[in-house]
Amino acid sequence: MKKERKKRKIFSFLEKRSRHIALLIEVLITVFFIALIVLLSFLSFSMVRLAELELENSTERAFNAVIMALRDNDINMNDVMSSYGINGVGIYSASGNLLYSEGSVYQRLPISLFRESERNSLTSSRLSFDARRNIVEYIRASSQAVIPQNGSLLLPINEISLSYPNIIYINLDASGFGEELMHLRVLFIALIILSLVLYIIVLYIYRQNRKYKETLVRQESLVSLGSAARTLTHEIKNPLSAIKIQLAILRRSVKGDELEGIYTIEHETTRIKELTDKVSDFLRNPLGNPMKIDIVKEVKSLFPLFSTGIETVSGSVESAFVLFDRERMRSVFENLIKNAVEATEEGKRPEVSVSFARIKRGRILVSVNDRGCGISDESRQKIFDPFYTTKIHGSGIGLSIASQFVKAAGGELSIKSRSGGGTSAIVILNEVIE
Numbered sequence: 001m002k003k004e005r006k007k008r009k010i011f012s013f014l015e016k017r018s019r020h021i022a023l024l025i026e027v028l029i030t031v032f033f034i035a036l037i038v039l040l041s042f043l044s045f046s047m048v049r050l051a052e053l054e055l056e057n058s059t060e061r062a063f064n065a066v067i068m069a070l071r072d073n074d075i076n077m078n079d080v081m082s083s084y085g086i087n088g089v090g091i092y093s094a095s096g097n098l099l100y101s102e103g104s105v106y107q108r109l110p111i112s113l114f115r116e117s118e119r120n121s122l123t124s125s126r127l128s129f130d131a132r133r134n135i136v137e138y139i140r141a142s143s144q145a146v147i148p149q150n151g152s153l154l155l156p157i158n159e160i161s162l163s164y165p166n167i168i169y170i171n172l173d174a175s176g177f178g179e180e181l182m183h184l185r186v187l188f189i190a191l192i193i194l195s196l197v198l199y200i201i202v203l204y205i206y207r208q209n210r211k212y213k214e215t216l217v218r219q220e221s222l223v224s225l226g227s228a229a230r231t232l233t234h235e236i237k238n239p240l241s242a243i244k245i246q247l248a249i250l251r252r253s254v255k256g257d258e259l260e261g262i263y264t265i266e267h268e269t270t271r272i273k274e275l276t277d278k279v280s281d282f283l284r285n286p287l288g289n290p291m292k293i294d295i296v297k298e299v300k301s302l303f304p305l306f307s308t309g310i311e312t313v314s315g316s317v318e319s320a321f322v323l324f325d326r327e328r329m330r331s332v333f334e335n336l337i338k339n340a341v342e343a344t345e346e347g348k349r350p351e352v353s354v355s356f357a358r359i360k361r362g363r364i365l366v367s368v369n370d371r372g373c374g375i376s377d378e379s380r381q382k383i384f385d386p387f388y389t390t391k392i393h394g395s396g397i398g399l400s401i402a403s404q405f406v407k408a409a410g411g412e413l414s415i416k417s418r419s420g421g422g423t424s425a426i427v428i429l430n431e432v433i434e
Contacts, residue, residue: 094166125139236272336427339399
């Protein structure tokens with residue numbers, strides 16, 4: 001017993017460690033993709049900032065070219081505007097009144113340009129990008145009054161001098177910058193979406209691979225277990241038969257109190273035989289000889305086998321026919337009801353109920369419910385594994401056999417916790433529609 005407990009502790013420790021490692025790997029995958037998204041965000045921001053710096057640089061060059069054209073008669077303003085993609089040039093007084101203009105400019109300089117645009121403290125200038133119109137607006141207060149040497153002034157020169165300092169305004173075509181900015185944003189969004197999709201795919205593949213490995217390990221253990229079990233059941237049955245014969249002879253010759261020991265041996269021998277029979281049932285063809293059976297009637301016929309009263313919640317389902325081997329069906333529900341009764345805590349009256357329901361056309365659900373101690377998440381994952389049991393005297397083979405029989409009949413068997421405590425064993429089968 002101590003060795004068995006020690007083995008269970010070791011297996012439990014290894015399983016928990018495996019789950020922790022799997023969780024750690026998932027966390028590392030998640031951290032990697034978060035770091036990737038942060039890196040992409042940083043690169044995107046850097047590329048946008050680089051494009052903005054290029055725009056500021058080209059705007060400064062255009063502005064300097066405009067200043068030179070304003071002060072030099074030999075430079076044609078129209079040529080400068082055409083070369084640098086300038087839509088308009090304007091000189092304004094400190095109060096915002098237009099003094100000189102070329103191209104498309106404001107009649108009065110709006111205050112919003114000073115509030116909303118990006119300020120450059122080194123040049124006392126402000127730059128604003130209008131994404132709707134794809135233009136850049138640039139203003140700078142000149143260190144001295146700028147008086148154009150060509151073109152017509154809107155005010156006399158003496159009034160321009162009085163309005164010092166002048167504010168020079170230009171607006172440029174920025175459609176190239178707008179397109180580049182849009183492309184960068186689209187690229188960034190596409191990369192983020194691609195990263196998220198890759199994250200989901202990698203995580204899905206990893207989890208599926210884990211499930212596949214667990215299934216493969218379980219199947220390999222089942223194959224090994226099946227081979228060993230076939231040999232054991234065959235080898236055990238022969239000595240059991242000899243023991244039973246000898247017990248029958250001893251029972252005739254032994255009298256009084258000594259008969260109690262004989263009955264104990266006989267009882268335990270019968271238990272071993274029942275266990276070997278169950279293992280044989282598990283290993284042989286689980287389909288059996290399916291026939292048309294009224295499942296409601298068949299399950300109810302099992303109730304008298306149990307001393308406790310079993311409540312039936314049939315609802316509107318009075319009868320339902322399924323294709324199932326009769327003996328295998330009885331074995332399934334006898335095992336489920338027995339488990340429900342035994343799940344009740346010692347000293348309490350078992351509260352066992354069986355319900356029948358049609359969940360959709362062609363499917364019948366039978367639920368065996370109890371108000372016992374319930375089932376843990378860890379046990380629920382292993383409950384159908386052969387020889388896994390939480391009972392002291394259980395063999396751990398009953399639910400494995402029941403699951404095999406139900407699956408062979410084209411159905412499903414699941415164990416779920418009930419709200420308020422207890423467990424529900426749910427069997428879903430295909431109904432034969434007459």
